[in-house]
Amino acid sequence: MATELAGGKMLLAGEWVEKSDQIEVYNPENNEKIGSVPAGTEEDVKNAISSAKDGAEIAANLSVRERMDILTKAADYIEDHLEDFARTIALEGSKTINEARSETTRAAETIRLSAEEARRLTGESINFDQMPGNTDRMGYYFRFPVGIIAAITPFNDPLNLIAHKIGPGIAAGNAVIIKPATETPLSAVKLAEAFVSAGLPPKVLSVITGRARDIGDVLIESKDVNMISFTGGMETGEKIAKKAGLKRLSMELGSNxxxxxxxxxxxxxxxxxxxxxxxxxxxxxxxxxxxxxxxxxxxxxxxxxxxxxxxxxxxxxxxxxxxxxxxxxxxxxxxxxxxxxxxxxxxxxxxxxxxxxxxxxxxxxxxxxxxxxxxxxxxxxxxxxxxxxxxxxxxxxxxxxxxxxxxxxxxxxxxxxxxxxxxxxxxxxxxxxxxxxxxxxxDAMPFGGVKGSGLGREGVEYTIKEMSEERIVAFKLIDE
Missing domain, CATH: 3.40.309.10 (Aldehyde Dehydrogenase; Chain A, domain 2)
Structure with a gap:
């Protein structure tokens, strides 16, 4: 008898959404159906982006302690449901149950690292008086969120690679829209459950399931999306880079x-x-x-x-x-x-x-x-x-x-x-x-490549920096 996993919904701006048009998910080992997810549409993506505008403001206004608490609770949720997560990974993808358990443990660690790094997202003072004529100036820089991050992930690490997008994204104060691989969407939906359970405010996170040909371009090309974080093949990465326009890109594009x-x-x-x-x-x-x-x-x-x-x-x-x-x-x-x-x-x-x-x-x-x-x-x-x-x-x-x-x-x-x-x-x-x-x-080390292997570096601390920007604050002191 086939094993079916819970599914059938996607997270759209904090709301669980069902659709009549479903994408069936199969176990590649025996082609048994194990679940289904909504076939998201262009309109769904536009709604997610519209809500993410508010979500980005909400996320940016979360205190560091609030971000840390949400991330820690999400990591706890994964650990408390480790076997459910591992079984989902193993059934919908290629990994053995032992490999799936290892990935689940790593995903929890990735999110816990994100909580720890949230407290370390700091700036530093700048000596403006190093340049002649600026002895009356002082200042510093701090980091602020990029805004809305669109994250596109592959099938081979369907939980931990998504954790590497959501965890740092929230730690840095951003709204995140996830487009998981069509072959392995169930792990992404389960991870969304962890963040909802952890108390992440609505509109901060969306997980849009669907076919790339239906929803990919509208997500990539939107001027309201401030950054694209993509893990996948080099050919697809090159296409995304050409379509994305003037926005931040972080890409891990494979290797040999x-x-x-x-x-x-x-x-x-x-x-x-x-x-x-x-x-x-x-x-x-x-x-x-x-x-x-x-x-x-x-x-x-x-x-x-x-x-x-x-x-x-x-x-x-x-x-x-x-x-x-x-x-x-x-x-x-x-x-x-x-x-x-x-x-x-x-x-x-x-x-x-x-x-x-x-x-x-x-x-x-x-x-x-x-x-x-x-x-x-x-x-x-x-x-x-x-x-x-x-x-x-x-x-x-x-x-x-x-x-x-x-x-x-x-x-x-x-x-x-x-x-x-x-x-x-x-x-x-x-x-x-x-x-x-x-x-x-x-998951704590800088990770990325050169040549056709990508742009930028992942690894929690380094991803958080990619997902934030520096803002300079300079004071000109005035004698009273």
Missing amino acids: SPAIVRTDADLHLAAASTVSGAFAAAGQNCLSVQRIYVEEGVYDSFKDLFLQKVKEVKTGNKLSEATDMGPLINEKEAIRVEDWVKEAIDAGALLLAGGNRNGAHYEPTVLEEVPSDATIVTEEVFGPVVLLFNVKNLDEAIERANDVNYGLQAGIFTTNINAALKASRRLHVGGVMINDSSDFRI
């Missing part, structure tokens, strides 16, 4: 993350870390390890260890405690990954593991000797495929790691501090993980 394994590395650590980094969430993670450059002196040894670890990855039912990797988000994406692998093999790549598809499930797959111009080398695969490359030295590894139009994070395995520092300086990415894979992040 490399890892480097040197001859002095702990090979067991490197193999375990990169297998985990490649196949967690079925590779549908912007930080997933996609390319591994191994120095020739340890290439064969590393490959043997890596392939042994790949064999230990357990695929199957997402709700099983024993499962390590579930399906892709839908069969269409699994077919695309399958096609990219076949294209690489036809061009001369060697298949070392995997390569088989069953519906939306695709086996953990490893390739070597992949031509440098293959799609799976140059683009983000966003699936459970990793590529092994034999390189002569660190210089070659860094050069090849940089040779794509992405730069989110990278990993390097080495016991040589000089090599680690060299890589951290020369890898053209937003983050370098030493003796860890690219798939490492805590």
Whole structure:
């Protein structure tokens, strides 16, 4: 019997709204319907934006203590309903139940961090007398909210990525309109429930469910929206940037993350870390390890260890405690990954593991000797495929790691501090993980990339700064 989750409504300016036109939500593992949400319209978005004008003023006037209390209560709500949130994430998306529990815990932590950072959103004094002729001036700056933030999120982290938009947005005193992924809207609706329960004033938050083609442009192009925070693909990000007009943009646009394994590395650590980094969430993670450059002196040894670890990855039912990797988000994406692998093999790549598809499930797959111009080398695969490359030295590894139009994070395995520092300086990415894979992040660190990987930085403290602006206050002192 199919499992159906509560749903059917969206949050429009603090009010729960039902509509006759519904979008059905399916479990990608078996195509069972698990719920539905309203198909939002252009008119719904306009209403949300209109209400958000009042919401932005309400949010800006909340005291720091009020913002902190709301955020803390929302985090408490998530923790009190952890299993419900985790089950929702697992059923509507690709994550296993264990991965979903981890995401739920992280989402609560993200919102709790937002509460803590709200108290630290301060300014500082400015010495105007540093410039000749200004000894009679003094002043300071403080930060004020951007206003209305439109946040567009993907399917792969349907709870925590939204927490990274709502939490900092409210901490900074903004109104927030969320447009979640059509494939995974139920987690977003549940998060809205947490904020309503926490006492967030009406009009401050809307969660508009619907198809991007119906509601995306009106949200992006509205002159009343002051900032767009988008997480998703580079192609979509470029389209948004062209349509958005003169407003703030924060974009995390994915990656094609490399890892480097040197001859002095702990090979067991490197193999375990990169297998985990490649196949967690079925590779549908912007930080997933996609390319591994191994120095020739340890290439064969590393490959043997890596392939042994790949064999230990357990695929199957997402709700099983024993499962390590579930399906892709839908069969269409699994077919695309399958096609990219076949294209690489036809061009001369060697298949070392995997390569088989069953519906939306695709086996953990490893390739070597992949031509440098293959799609799976140059683009983000966003699936459970990793590529092994034999390189002569660190210089070659860094050069090849940089040779794509992405730069989110990278990993390097080495016991040589000089090599680690060299890589951290020369890898053209937003983050370098030493003796860890690219798939490492805590929600408090600055997170973002260069090149096609995006604009700006997330991470709670840094997002709050992106979602606020400086205002200078200068006094000219007058003798009485």
